Every structure is written in structure tokens, then in C-alpha cells.
Amino acid sequence: MSSRLLNKVGLFFAALVLVSPAILFFLWMISLSLKFEIDNGAYPPILIPEHFAWSNYAMVFQENDFLLYMWNSVLVTGTATLLALLIGVPAGYGIARLKAERSAVVIMIARMTPGLSYLIPLFLLFQWLGILGTLWPQIIIHLVVTVPIVVWVMIGYFETTPMELEEAANIDGASSWQVFRLVALPIAKPGIVVAFILSIIFSWNNFVFGVVLASRETRTLPVAVYNMLSYEQVSWGPLAAAALVVTLPVLVLTLFAQRQIVAGLTAGAVKGG
Amino acid sequence: MSAIAPERAGVTTQGIEGSQPVRLAPNYWPFVVPALVVVGAVIVFPWAFTLWMSVNSWTLGQSRSFAGMENYLRLATDPRFWESLWHTLTYTFLSVVGPMFLGTVAALIFDAKFPLRGLLRGVFVMPMMATPVAVALVWTMMFHPQLGVLNYLLSLVGIPAQEWIFNVNTVIPSLVAVETWQWTPLVMLIVLGGLASVPREPFESAEIDGANAWQQFRYLTLPMIAPFLMIAVIIRTIDALKSFDIIYAMTQGGPGTASETINIYLYNTAFSYYDMGYGSAMAVVFFIVIVALSFILLMLRQRSQWIDAEGR
Numbered sequence: 001m002s003s004r005l006l007n008k009v010g011l012f013f014a015a016l017v018l019v020s021p022a023i024l025f026f027l028w029m030i031s032l033s034l035k036f037e038i039d040n041g042a043y044p045p046i047l048i049p050e051h052f053a054w055s056n057y058a059m060v061f062q063e064n065d066f067l068l069y070m071w072n073s074v075l076v077t078g079t080a081t082l083l084a085l086l087i088g089v090p091a092g093y094g095i096a097r098l099k100a101e102r103s104a105v106v107i108m109i110a111r112m113t114p115g116l117s118y119l120i121p122l123f124l125l126f127q128w129l130g131i132l133g134t135l136w137p138q139i140i141i142h143l144v145v146t147v148p149i150v151v152w153v154m155i156g157y158f159e160t161t162p163m164e165l166e167e168a169a170n171i172d173g174a175s176s177w178q179v180f181r182l183v184a185l186p187i188a189k190p191g192i193v194v195a196f197i198l199s200i201i202f203s204w205n206n207f208v209f210g211v212v213l214a215s216r217e218t219r220t221l222p223v224a225v226y227n228m229l230s231y232e233q234v235s236w237g238p239l240a241a242a243a244l245v246v247t248l249p250v251l252v253l254t255l256f257a258q259r260q261i262v263a264g265l266t267a268g269a270v271k272g273g
Numbered sequence: 274m275s276a277i278a279p280e281r282a283g284v285t286t287q288g289i290e291g292s293q294p295v296r297l298a299p300n301y302w303p304f305v306v307p308a309l310v311v312v313g314a315v316i317v318f319p320w321a322f323t324l325w326m327s328v329n330s331w332t333l334g335q336s337r338s339f340a341g342m343e344n345y346l347r348l349a350t351d352p353r354f355w356e357s358l359w360h361t362l363t364y365t366f367l368s369v370v371g372p373m374f375l376g377t378v379a380a381l382i383f384d385a386k387f388p389l390r391g392l393l394r395g396v397f398v399m400p401m402m403a404t405p406v407a408v409a410l411v412w413t414m415m416f417h418p419q420l421g422v423l424n425y426l427l428s429l430v431g432i433p434a435q436e437w438i439f440n441v442n443t444v445i446p447s448l449v450a451v452e453t454w455q456w457t458p459l460v461m462l463i464v465l466g467g468l469a470s471v472p473r474e475p476f477e478s479a480e481i482d483g484a485n486a487w488q489q490f491r492y493l494t495l496p497m498i499a500p501f502l503m504i505a506v507i508i509r510t511i512d513a514l515k516s517f518d519i520i521y522a523m524t525q526g527g528p529g530t531a532s533e534t535i536n537i538y539l540y541n542t543a544f545s546y547y548d549m550g551y552g553s554a555m556a557v558v559f560f561i562v563i564v565a566l567s568f569i570l571l572m573l574r575q576r577s578q579w580i581d582a583e584g585r
Binding site: 008009011012014015016018019021022023025026028029032040041043044045086087088090091093094095097098109110111112113114115116117118119120121122123124125140141143144147151170176177179180201204205207208211212221222223225226229236239240242243244246247250251253254255258259261262265 | 299300301302303304305307308309311312315316318319320322323326375378379382383385386387388389390391393394395396397398399400402403404405406407408410411414415419420422425454459462465508511514515517518521522536539540543544549552553556557559560563564567
């Protein structure tokens, strides 16, 4: 009995060691964002300063159009995710029921394709259409990220939901749209939540599309925080504060929806093979 | 959703007028069509266009002309391209090996039961969910040769200060450290999925036969999770080859071109020099490299399964 307890304590500490790089990194990130320039330049480094520099956060929102960029991020991520759910959930259902395993290969190829190779032709197309100054180019190209995630998660989910109910509804004369809408969809709610969360996170984090397609007014948060770097001499405090503001929504979402994310990624990744 | 309407009509008429009680299998294609259209628009069209562009000579703002294989020949003799290919392969190899080892160890630990497991696993997964650019900015500060916290930590254990991403020789390993920090959790999750599917019984009989922990891992666990390890290797390889955010935000391929991977060189060619034709040719070759490597790994996976099947 005591050896089993010892075992558990050992495992706990082993896990703690593994998690420590993540904990230390985020602690240091918070520390950087709350220190005045003097403290950030101190040697040896200071973890907890005497005076907290809350002004770093105020500076992020005052001296940059961070509220605008945040709104842009919300619009791009939100629209691209909703569109992806609208077309990706039925697609995942169809593919799962058709047992079209080859379509998984298509999604795999979508994953293999470097984002930049979409960007050259679509950049030229958007330029030709004259919509480069709007958010639409980014919304459209974010579908490259969101649609495969949603389809992927939903295939995995619909494969595990029982067929019996659907067959019964089918025999009762329901059309396949009705079967999907009234039988399959309600059961699939947890799967849709997973797809929704993962799609939001990876769209929110995307940088490469924005860096090419965004103009001054259409920047999303990752591009905005990167652009802060190129301003003359930026001090570390505000920069770290900006970085934290960008990634905080995603981290909070991760902590709250940890279980769903783990389930979705495990299933999704495994399907990828 | 109008694509569904004809299907609905079809099934109903079948149900009412069909003399046989046997129903047709429902038609699922209408569900897939909208996604196919979108995938076609944002994935297939760009590919066709890229292929066409790659046989043209076109710098934005200048006139376009057909160039045949010229861009590809230029690529073959471009030392900067070969250098970037070498950087890509080094970066990828290191970024697969590190996370695979650490991720597997982590999965073995998180598969067991211990206090606070759920919370710790949640924190462990956080790096891969964090915004890469934000992460890269903070790492850049930590790598700072004079003020960075990493050199201070090294000094505590008596290791001299490093130049990290600011030195030609250490830039790629430093970037790989960040990549490893961020993506080890994904490997952990995949392997954890594999461990969950491992049955209990063989271990119980092995225990009775007196096999120690290492023997159980080597001869039972490892073969059973091998397919999952292979999937993790493939996904990690693809992602590492494509890595952009971390490298671009931290070094932009520098110092000089010491950390310029194909993806970064491609970006510079297409969106700094606006050489669209040459950039497209590079995109095509880059994609071929990714597919070829993935294909080789898939073949290895198939072969290992085949050997596995033969062995039984």
C-alpha cells in the first residue's frame, strides 16, 4: 500500500517536472508584462517587482489601435468559424455515413499544403477583385484553417454515434435532411462544441495569412503584436503585455474546455493517419 | 441548403410510389457538396493557379511572360535555395526527435493515475494552444544575450552565456527548443490516445510471468502503440517542415540567412521581392518535398504493420 502511495507521489513530481517549462514560461511572461523598464533590465532578473507596472497594459490599448485589432480578430475568427461549422458539420456527417475514407486523404493534403502556397494566388485574386482593404480576404482564407478542422472532428464524431436511431427515422419516412437535422445533429452537439473550440483557437492564432493580407486597418491581433516590434525601440513591458493580451483568450478557453480539447485533438490527430 | 431539396423529393416519391418495401439507401452526397465547393475554391483553385504561375516569369508591377521551366532551373542552381532546404531538413529532424521523446515520456506519465492529473495535463497542453507569435516574442526576450533570463539561469549552474538566436551556430537549435516547447503536447495527446486503446490483460499475465517494468514497456506497450507513434512522427514532420510563425517572428531567417527555411525564403521571394513566378515554383517544389517525406513515412508505417502482422 505504501509503495503504491510512493509511486503516486513519484508520478506527481515527474509530471510537475514535465509541466514546469510551461508554468515557468507563462509566469515569466506575466512578470515581464508587469514590470517597469528598470526592473526588466535588472541583473539578476526580478520575478516579482516591488511596483507593478499596470500602465503597460494601458499603454497597449492607448498607443495602438488594439481595440480595433481585437475587433478585427473577433470578426475574422468568428465568421470563419461559423461558416466552417455551416458547411463542415454536414460534410463530416456525409463523409462518415458514406464511409468515404479517401476524403480523409484530401484533408490530409490540405494539412500538408504550406499556407504560403495558398497565399500567392489568393493574394493576386483578392487584389484583382479590389477587396484587399477589407476583412473578407482574411475571412475567406481562414476557411483553409477552419473547414478541415471542423470536417475532421465531425467525421470522427459521427462515426461513433449509433446508426440505429437514424435508420429507424429513415424507415418512418424522414428525408435524409430531416434525419440529419432532427436525429444526428442533436446527438452530435458535444462534437460540434469541440470543433467550434478548436476552430476558434487555430484561427485566432493564425499569423501568416494576416501578415500578407492585412492592411493598417484590417490587422488581426497576432499581426498587430508582431508589428509593435518594428516600431523604433519598444520596451519589453508593453510588448509582453500585448503578447499576453493576444494569447489570453485562447489560454482561458484552453483551461476551461480542457477536456473537450484533449478529446478532440486525440481523436482528430489519430484520424489523420 | 437548396442542394438538399431534390434529394428530399427523391426519397419521398420512392417511399410513396415504390412498390417494393425495400428503401434506397439515403443519399449523403448533398451534405458533402458545399464543403467540396469551398475546398475547391480555396484549395484546388490556388493549386492550379500556382502551377500555372510557376511556369511564368512575373514580378508584381511588371509584365508577365511565359517562362517554361526557367523558374525550376533557376531553383536548381540557386545556392540560397539549397541552403534553405538544408536548414529545413535539420530543423525538421530536430523538431521531430525532441518532441517525440519528451511527448512519449509525458504520455506514459499522464496515462497513470496521480493527484491533480487533470489540472497538470491541462497546463501541459497550454503551450500548443498559445498564439505562436506572442510566444515567440517572449522567447526572444528570454534569449536576449545580456538581459535574458535564460543566460541568468545558465550562470546559476556555471554555464557561460550563450548568444542563442543571435548566433549563426546556435540559432537553429534555439528555435527548435521553442518548437519543442510548443508542440510536445500534441505528441503527448496522440500517444495518450494510443495508450488508452492498449488492453490490460497481457500486462497481467506478463506480471505473473515476472516481467519487469522495462520488459513490459519494451515488448508489450511499445509494439502496441507503434502505429500511434508513427502517426505522431508524420504529423510532427509535416508541421515542422511548414513551421513559419516562430521562425519569422524571432529571426526572420537570420542572422544573415542562418535560419532561413524554405518557407521563409518562399515568403521573402513572393512578398518582399514580389517575384510571384519564382515564388510559385518554390511553393510547388516545397509541396513536393512535404508530400514525398510524408509518403516515405507512411510507407514505413505500412511496412511496420506488415512485419507486425507477419510476426503474429
